[in-house]
Amino acid sequence: xxxxxxxxxxxxWRRSEVESLLETARLxxxxxxxxxxKVPALKGFTIATVFFEPSTRTKTSFELAAKRMSADVVxxxxxxSSLSKGESYKDTLLTLQAMVLDAxxxxxxxxxxxxxxxxxxxxxxxxxxxxRRAHPTQALLDAYTLLDELSQLEGxxxxxxxxxxxxxxxxxxxELLPLLGADVWxxxxxxxxxxxxxxxxxxxxxxxxxSDADAVMVLRLQKERMQDGSLPSIREYISEYQITAERMNxxxxxxxxxxxxxxxxxxxxxxxxxxxxxxxxxRQVRAGEAVRMAVLYHLLVGRAA
Amino acid sequence: xxxxxxxxxxxxWRRSEVESLLETARLxxxxxxxxxxKVPALKGFTIATVFFEPSTRTKTSFELAAKRMSADVVxxxxxxSSLSKGESYKDTLLTLQAMVLDAxxxxxxxxxxxxxxxxxxxxxxxxxxxxRRAHPTQALLDAYTLLDELSQLEGxxxxxxxxxxxxxxxxxxxELLPLLGADVWxxxxxxxxxxxxxxxxxxxxxxxxxSDADAVMVLRLQKERMQDGSLPSIREYISEYQITAERMNxxxxxxxxxxxxxxxxxxxxxxxxxxxxxxxxxRQVRAGEAVRMAVLYHLLVGRAA
Amino acid sequence: xxxxxxxxxxxxWRRSEVESLLETARLxxxxxxxxxxKVPALKGFTIATVFFEPSTRTKTSFELAAKRMSADVVxxxxxxSSLSKGESYKDTLLTLQAMVLDAxxxxxxxxxxxxxxxxxxxxxxxxxxxxRRAHPTQALLDAYTLLDELSQLEGxxxxxxxxxxxxxxxxxxxELLPLLGADVWxxxxxxxxxxxxxxxxxxxxxxxxxSDADAVMVLRLQKERMQDGSLPSIREYISEYQITAERMNxxxxxxxxxxxxxxxxxxxxxxxxxxxxxxxxxRQVRAGEAVRMAVLYHLLVGRAA
Numbered sequence: 028x029x030x031x032x033x034x035x036x037x038x039x040w041r042r043s044e045v046e047s048l049l050e051t052a053r054l055x056x057x058x059x060x061x062x063x064x065k066v067p068a069l070k071g072f073t074i075a076t077v078f079f080e081p082s083t084r085t086k087t088s089f090e091l092a093a094k095r096m097s098a099d100v101v102x103x104x105x106x107x108s109s110l111s112k113g114e115s116y117k118d119t120l121l122t123l124q125a126m127v128l129d130a131x132x133x134x135x136x137x138x139x140x141x142x143x144x145x146x147x148x149x150x151x152x153x154x155x156x157x158x159r160r161a162h163p164t165q166a167l168l169d170a171y172t173l174l175d176e177l178s179q180l181e182g183x184x185x186x187x188x189x190x191x192x193x194x195x196x197x198x199x200x201x202e203l204l205p206l207l208g209a210d211v212w213x214x215x216x217x218x219x220x221x222x223x224x225x226x227x228x229x230x231x232x233x234x235x236x237x238s239d240a241d242a243v244m245v246l247r248l249q250k251e252r253m254q255d256g257s258l259p260s261i262r263e264y265i266s267e268y269q270i271t272a273e274r275m276n277x278x279x280x281x282x283x284x285x286x287x288x289x290x291x292x293x294x295x296x297x298x299x300x301x302x303x304x305x306x307x308x309x310r311q312v313r314a315g316e317a318v319r320m321a322v323l324y325h326l327l328v329g330r331a332a
Numbered sequence: 333x334x335x336x337x338x339x340x341x342x343x344x345w346r347r348s349e350v351e352s353l354l355e356t357a358r359l360x361x362x363x364x365x366x367x368x369x370k371v372p373a374l375k376g377f378t379i380a381t382v383f384f385e386p387s388t389r390t391k392t393s394f395e396l397a398a399k400r401m402s403a404d405v406v407x408x409x410x411x412x413s414s415l416s417k418g419e420s421y422k423d424t425l426l427t428l429q430a431m432v433l434d435a436x437x438x439x440x441x442x443x444x445x446x447x448x449x450x451x452x453x454x455x456x457x458x459x460x461x462x463x464r465r466a467h468p469t470q471a472l473l474d475a476y477t478l479l480d481e482l483s484q485l486e487g488x489x490x491x492x493x494x495x496x497x498x499x500x501x502x503x504x505x506x507e508l509l510p511l512l513g514a515d516v517w518x519x520x521x522x523x524x525x526x527x528x529x530x531x532x533x534x535x536x537x538x539x540x541x542x543s544d545a546d547a548v549m550v551l552r553l554q555k556e557r558m559q560d561g562s563l564p565s566i567r568e569y570i571s572e573y574q575i576t577a578e579r580m581n582x583x584x585x586x587x588x589x590x591x592x593x594x595x596x597x598x599x600x601x602x603x604x605x606x607x608x609x610x611x612x613x614x615r616q617v618r619a620g621e622a623v624r625m626a627v628l629y630h631l632l633v634g635r636a637a
Numbered sequence: 638x639x640x641x642x643x644x645x646x647x648x649x650w651r652r653s654e655v656e657s658l659l660e661t662a663r664l665x666x667x668x669x670x671x672x673x674x675k676v677p678a679l680k681g682f683t684i685a686t687v688f689f690e691p692s693t694r695t696k697t698s699f700e701l702a703a704k705r706m707s708a709d710v711v712x713x714x715x716x717x718s719s720l721s722k723g724e725s726y727k728d729t730l731l732t733l734q735a736m737v738l739d740a741x742x743x744x745x746x747x748x749x750x751x752x753x754x755x756x757x758x759x760x761x762x763x764x765x766x767x768x769r770r771a772h773p774t775q776a777l778l779d780a781y782t783l784l785d786e787l788s789q790l791e792g793x794x795x796x797x798x799x800x801x802x803x804x805x806x807x808x809x810x811x812e813l814l815p816l817l818g819a820d821v822w823x824x825x826x827x828x829x830x831x832x833x834x835x836x837x838x839x840x841x842x843x844x845x846x847x848s849d850a851d852a853v854m855v856l857r858l859q860k861e862r863m864q865d866g867s868l869p870s871i872r873e874y875i876s877e878y879q880i881t882a883e884r885m886n887x888x889x890x891x892x893x894x895x896x897x898x899x900x901x902x903x904x905x906x907x908x909x910x911x912x913x914x915x916x917x918x919x920r921q922v923r924a925g926e927a928v929r930m931a932v933l934y935h936l937l938v939g940r941a942a
Contacts, residue, residue, distance in 0.1 A: 101701055115902070230435055316432060400709075601713060
């Protein structure tokens, strides 16, 4: 297997590489089940979380993953940083690099930023979300959660529902899940669908997407976006696209319900579903821990192997 | 002794349990006196500080306590977090739980939040302040500071002075100190007294509360609260309730002066008293370190014993 | 060599002390070149970064330095802290001291704050910038970067260019570099020159300062300061004082270009110079890591030696 240095998106990734990463994640989850949830695997490594957009959940997940592997972590937050003084992204990242870090977990509102950073920096770059473009560890944790119960994704139908056009979660899942054999559908109101989404079939017909689906992935709706006149009102969205218990019945019995969080209960999904038997929302977060430990391990130590 | 899982308030606590905890705190303070102020007791444990209200002092104190026991710490701050995107307290906490943490130090403006959290979470919950309700580690460090010099609290008179109605510090001390035998008085202007404070005698007569007191605990006054027409003006408060050197003379010679900090010098107390011979304000902060180490140890490791 | 407890500025420092510190920094940089960039030198020590002014770069640099020496770090940020509730600097620092910390890295907008803190606190104080007064670790990393290539500073001409009057970087360099034998010039528009700068020759004649210089240190320009009517407009500044490739030709061939960062590209210096052959900007950041490790080591462990 070729050594992977960065995780930017899944372009060029082979199925075997993804499977190997998910296999490592499974071993990492075993660590999380021990009384002593810490391993020395990354002792002496230093990892920076560089968040140009706020995100406590993803940031905390990465920091925990790093600490459980005994790495040191520094958090480079934007607020109060020199970026607000007009420093460029590049200068900020080069400054961090000069502090001799081993890996950079980068989130930014700019699509393609992680790729640029990988060109600028000597260490490993992990894309923790770049604009609408990609959020690969989210897709990996989704795949991990799905595989946990479906055993394999070959021929499985996965429906992604909501604001497809603006979602890096949708984009990364549409890239990753077909690599594992899944049949991905993406549904939402016309105004929230992109013209094309590589790896997925697009439809504004929710029933078509949900029909016999093995899993339904509901996206977070950005309320502020619904002000735009070309889009449905929140009331219309709820009436036509909210995932309810009835609509879940269109999917296979026991279909899995995923959501990247944080949820707007009673907006994109009926609040009661979040705790219901379909929901794997907490499972996803835990999978995220294991997956991020595996990613750090593969990029930093797996390289030498 | 029954194993304690959470520290929410002192309801149901037995005197022996409090004494055992304070005894452990004494051992922890010995650690703080060593050149190497660190023990491996909580190696492999991960503790989250979850502050829905800002408080650098208490947060730093808990983080230090955890690090000195070799635990890993993640800080989940509200600002920039998903809570600001409308996520509920419960969803935030369940997300953290799915990251497999061992203990949650929670501060929130909502009374009863720590109790609710203890119902939702599998790990230990430590209440670091919930609205006006409780702030148990503050009361423990106050008790520790008092016992340090008074040896025991049986029959000792402790006067709490200030904005009793809105104070979780007053409430927790009125719960804890009588359990150790103390006689607790709470004094303040009528508009800042609650109708009842379990464990304490209420009075608007400051002299009555201070008379022959073994210790005076001055509360922080929230200036913004004094705008309310039913309350005294700041000038009136100072004239009638500020703790001055003269008023300290009403207490026993050598009476101890406590304040939970941060102080408004020359408002609730004469500024010079803060550094005077009565003051134990710095002693309290150091006691807080030892007490918080003991609490983490009892809840996480003491359980197994 | 006398044991050093604090690093406030270079008053009273002997050349041999500075050289010894820079020698330790060289050993620390070797650590940064190893696969395992971590040493146990400060295990069990706890260091607080106390930033009353935002500065992600310097703060991160100190935190990394401490972690690489295996120290524990707590960050006491101002935002949301009790200082915003009106607590004084002194009370804030005494509170931290009561938590039994070993060293305090302090930045504040108040000139002289680090000296005051050294009087209040029992631990070591490291000045990370106090108003316009001093920023000694910046000067040390500048000296380290210069010595790296110039071997020694005896008789070397160093030109500092920009807003000299408001710069703690200029002030600390003018104090340190002459101690090592350098000839320091400080140039800028009359409105941005102080009346006197101990250790440096002041001039508004940029060419005079640059002529045959071995190194040019460009300061960051605070745009907001240029609104003042007595100062040149930004356009005038650029035209007369911006460091360009042509102006660098006034200095010696191969002269070094330094900047404390973050840079305003195309304001105080031509953007292309930042990546050009003269630039040592990234080298400075890396030197900062090594120098800060050395400072922490000298103050905390060197004392016993």
